Amino acid sequence: TSTASATAKQLCELFTSCVPTTKKMTEAERIEASLFEKPSSNGGSKHSVNAAVSDEAAWMARSGVALALEACGRGGALDAASGDLSLVLPFILEKGLTDKDDTVRPQMRAAGIGLIEGFAAEHLDTLLPILENEMERKPTKGMSESELERFDWRQQGAVVFLGTTAKQLPKDDPKIMTTVERLGAALMTPSESVQRSVADCMAPLIAKMRAQAGPLLDEYLAKATTGKTYGDRRGAAYGLSAVVKGLGIAALKQHNVMGTLEEACKGTTIAGKQGALFAFECLVARLGLLF
Numbered sequence: 001t002s003t004a005s006a007t008a009k010q011l012c013e014l015f016t017s018c019v020p021t022t023k024k025m026t027e028a029e030r031i032e033a034s035l036f037e038k039p040s041s042n043g044g045s046k047h048s049v050n051a052a053v054s055d056e057a058a059w060m061a062r063s064g065v066a067l068a069l070e071a072c073g074r075g076g077a078l079d080a081a082s083g084d085l086s087l088v089l090p091f092i093l094e095k096g097l098t099d100k101d102d103t104v105r106p107q108m109r110a111a112g113i114g115l116i117e118g119f120a121a122e123h124l125d126t127l128l129p130i131l132e133n134e135m136e137r138k139p140t141k142g143m144s145e146s147e148l149e150r151f152d153w154r155q156q157g158a159v160v161f162l163g164t165t166a167k168q169l170p171k172d173d174p175k176i177m178t179t180v181e182r183l184g185a186a187l188m189t190p191s192e193s194v195q196r197s198v199a200d201c202m203a204p205l206i207a208k209m210r211a212q213a214g215p216l217l218d219e220y221l222a223k224a225t226t227g228k229t230y231g232d233r234r235g236a237a238y239g240l241s242a243v244v245k246g247l248g249i250a251a252l253k254q255h256n257v258m259g260t261l262e263e264a265c266k267g268t269t270i271a272g273k274q275g276a277l278f279a280f281e282c283l284v285a286r287l288g289l290l291f
Contacts, residue, residue, distance in 0.1 A: 005078075005079045005082035005083070005084055007072070007077070008072070008078055008079075008084045008087055008088050009087065011065050011068055011069055011072075012065075012087065012088065012091045012095075014061065014065055015061075015062050015065040015066075015091075015095060015096070016095065018057075018058040018059075018061040018062050018065075019058070019062070019095070019099070020054075020055055020058055020100075059101045059103065059104060062099060062101065062104045063101075063103055063104050063107055066096065066104055066107035066108045066110070066111050067107060067111075069088060069092070069096075069108075069111040069114075069115070070107070070110050070111040070113075070114040070115075071114070072115075073088075073111060073112075073114035073115030073116075073117070073118045073119065074114040074115075074117065074118045075118070076118055076119070078115070078118075078119070080119060080122075080123050080126065085115070085119060085123060085126050085127060085130075086126060086130065088115060089112065089115060089116075089127065089130050089131075089161075090130060090134075092108050092109075092111055092112045092115070092157075093112070093130075093134055093154060093157065093158060093161075094154070095108075096108025096109070096111065096112070096157075097109060097112075097153050097154045097156075097157035097158075098150040098153055098154050105153060108157075109157050109160065112157060112160075112161050113160065113161070113164055116161055116164045116165050117164065120164070120165050120168040121168050124165065124168060124169070127165050128162075128165060128166075128175070128179075131158060131161050131162040131165060132162070132182060134154075134158040134161075134162075135158055135159075135162060135182045135183075135185070135186060137151075137154075137155070137158075139151050152189075152191045152193060152194055155186065155189060155191070155194050156191075156193055156194045156197045159183060159186055159194060159197045159198050159201055160197055160200075160201060162179060162182065162183065162201065163179075163183065163200070163201025163202070163204075163205065164201070165179075166179040166201075166205055167204060167205070169208070171208045171209075172208065172209060172211075173208075176205055176208050176209050177209055177212055179205060180202060180205050180206070180209065180216070183198045183201060183202050183205075184198075184202075184216070184239060186198050187199075187235035187236065187238060187239045188231060188232055188235045189231070189235070190229075190230070190231035192234065195234060195235045195238045196238060198235075198238065198239070198242070199238040199239065199241060199242040199282070199286065200242075202239065202242040202243070202246070203242045203243075203245040203246045203286070204246065205246070206242060206243050206245070206246020206247060207246045207247075210246075210247060213243055213246060213247055214247075214254075214255070216239075216243055217240065217243040217244065217247065217251060217255050217257075218255060219236075220236045220237075220239040220240040220243060221236075221240055221255065221257060221260055221261075221279075222236075223236035223239075224236040224237045224240055224261075224275040224276070224278060224279045225260065225261070225264040225267075225271075225272045225275040225276055225279075226271070226272065226275070227271070227275060230274075233271065233274060233275035233278055234278050236275070236279075237275065237278035237279040237281070237282045238282050240257070240279055240282065240283070241279070241282035241283045241285070241286040241287070242286065244257065244283060244286070244287065245286050245287060249287060257279075257283075261276040261279050261280060262276075264276035265277070
């Protein structure tokens, strides 16, 4: 592994160098560029054709880097002792998960999962702090629509990475509860894609901490029907379904889930009725025929 650290750096640098610039041209630069554009044989612009070819090559290069990083992670071809994990995982979070290409993003997520599955068993103390810090990020006021979209992509990936890492923890490890709490905070993110990812990751962790999960179920049940905002109620419904999935369908009777939701449906508040319907929807989606 003597060249592993150099390889990791080179892959990250290659990926960055192949990200198309988002710099906007000034009016003078635009006029100058148009003056020097040469028409192609079919009447179009060689400049625009070359740009399209360049973009095609760029995303393919980034895709190749993602595949290489996944192979390095799963194959153990990174040098943890040299700091490769602390370099590559934050890079995937910051650059890979926010890539504009719909093919590259899932590949970079797979690269992160591969790295975690390849190294988490022996390097939890390195990986968990990185992901816990990432989960502390919040959207800033004034973010544009595209910036919020990239934030959601990154948050969604971080949730999956944290859940994948926590699966390596032994049953009843205190860090499992800490991780579930962090995931629970992400449930209140007003993004359904993030909430769905949280629930997917939370269910298997609940199965590892059954003794502590009861109060969490009651909390989500209450918040689903009384939460102040749409996002709170929707997130709590996802959380409720994840906890029930982790504990088993018997939890529905033990915690009077159905009775509480039916009462909310018959209640007088629109928020309560809406939250109950969200909960039913999430339970059906997560439990399937069992429900």
